[in-house]
Amino acid sequence: MKTWRYQFSIRSKAEFSGNTAFSSFIAGNVYVRTSIFRNQPDITTIPAKGYYSCQNWSMLKRLYGCATLVYVKFFRCIGCKSSYSPERIRSCPVMRCPKCNSALDAEYDYKSIQRTIRKDEFMRECPGHWKYWAFMPVSDISMIVAMGEGGTPLVDLTRLMTQAKKFLVKYEAANPTGSFKDRGSSLEITKAVTWGRKRVVIASTGNMGSSVAAFAAFAKLRCKIILPDFVNKAKIAQMKAYGAEIELTSGDYADAMKIAENQVRSDPESFLAGDYPWRCEGTKTVGFEIADQMYWRVPDAVIAPIGNGTLIWSVWKAFRELMITGITDALPLMIGVQAEKCDPVVRAWEERTDTIVPIENPRTVASAIACGTPIDGLLALKAIRESGGVCIRVTDGEILRARDELGSNGVFVEPSGAVSFAGARKTGDLLDRKTVVCIATGHGLKDMYGIE
Numbered sequence: 001m002k003t004w005r006y007q008f009s010i011r012s013k014a015e016f017s018g019n020t021a022f023s024s025f026i027a028g029n030v031y032v033r034t035s036i037f038r039n040q041p042d043i044t045t046i047p048a049k050g051y052y053s054c055q056n057w058s059m060l061k062r063l064y065g066c067a068t069l070v071y072v073k074f075f076r077c078i079g080c081k082s083s084y085s086p087e088r089i090r091s092c093p094v095m096r097c098p099k100c101n102s103a104l105d106a107e108y109d110y111k112s113i114q115r116t117i118r119k120d121e122f123m124r125e126c127p128g129h130w131k132y133w134a135f136m137p138v139s140d141i142s143m144i145v146a147m148g149e150g151g152t153p154l155v156d157l158t159r160l161m162t163q164a165k166k167f168l169v170k171y172e173a174a175n176p177t178g179s180f181k182d183r184g185s186s187l188e189i190t191k192a193v194t195w196g197r198k199r200v201v202i203a204s205t206g207n208m209g210s211s212v213a214a215f216a217a218f219a220k221l222r223c224k225i226i227l228p229d230f231v232n233k234a235k236i237a238q239m240k241a242y243g244a245e246i247e248l249t250s251g252d253y254a255d256a257m258k259i260a261e262n263q264v265r266s267d268p269e270s271f272l273a274g275d276y277p278w279r280c281e282g283t284k285t286v287g288f289e290i291a292d293q294m295y296w297r298v299p300d301a302v303i304a305p306i307g308n309g310t311l312i313w314s315v316w317k318a319f320r321e322l323m324i325t326g327i328t329d330a331l332p333l334m335i336g337v338q339a340e341k342c343d344p345v346v347r348a349w350e351e352r353t354d355t356i357v358p359i360e361n362p363r364t365v366a367s368a369i370a371c372g373t374p375i376d377g378l379l380a381l382k383a384i385r386e387s388g389g390v391c392i393r394v395t396d397g398e399i400l401r402a403r404d405e406l407g408s409n410g411v412f413v414e415p416s417g418a419v420s421f422a423g424a425r426k427t428g429d430l431l432d433r434k435t436v437v438c439i440a441t442g443h444g445l446k447d448m449y450g451i452e
């Protein structure tokens, strides 16, 4: 698919009526539908500045009818349960609880979202990341930074898991930078642009850094990435290709996060990207898409790897939101999988505690999930417990065998992308006669460990 980049600033009188708004913005295939969202305010002259990738300029010019769709009521601390207004959180350089430093979770006005969506049309529309923007904290669609993320394949590999009724792999490698991280990055860089920030700082184990670097480069923002020195060289090369500035630390991911957070605190023009609330809100679209691609039937179980815990929580939150807004009527079991050499969430789950004991300097072939101090670990536990799921660990050997098995069936993933499938192999009879979706997070070309 050929894409062009446009930077534009146009004032135009949008020609839409009061119950018309943009339903979908899908980079690479920008189009306008007039019937999904209703009850929007009248659209008037809106100055738009944005960075888009799209194929159809004439359609893009029609993108000015951006309705306001922000339904975040407040952010709640997962630790001390304090709640904060979006304005209060915006003023924090590091988006964590100002009182106890725990992760924050956005809570929405779901009744308003439900009223906004015209359900039949919404359900028929093609799946794609920005289709679900009513469930994201975006105030102005003209500011969205999008490069065609989402809309990834859901591959039927039931032949690999014959005891399941259906076994599907959500192939997130098909995102622009080769991992699911692009969903969160698209929303984060949209926020950075909306807030007028000039520079993005992020700590990463590889994939999130290259994803943020790409979206920052696309939006013409400077990008600084702090990495533990064990990060795969191909991923560092990918970040450099996007023009990011790299800083290596001999510490682990938790140390890299501290460095990134300190740099942002001393520079008000910087935006801190990473596993903070915006990323979770963008990552939810993995879950929306899974349900959408199954014609709005909810799978019995979803299996996801756990690094920082953001992915599994986001997917669980997405399924809950679909049910709250009356789009679906069931919830899946959430099965979390960690590498044996970095399993702090599994340990907490086994010991039935909310205390996640950090693992120092974790090393595993699944380097993308080597997060010894998982920032959203409590949220991952919450997702697994609320759904009645399980949390399991897999060895490096099992991860590599799973990677090879997926590869020999046409689905090439990096070792951390095979963690969920390795977990499926170990889950036992829990998956019998169930419809199972396994999330394969990153492309095999990113880390070809052990492939000669």
Ligand SMILES: [Zn+2]
Binding pocket: 077, 078, 079, 080, 081, 082, 097, 098, 099, 100, 101, 102
């Ligand atoms: Zn707190």
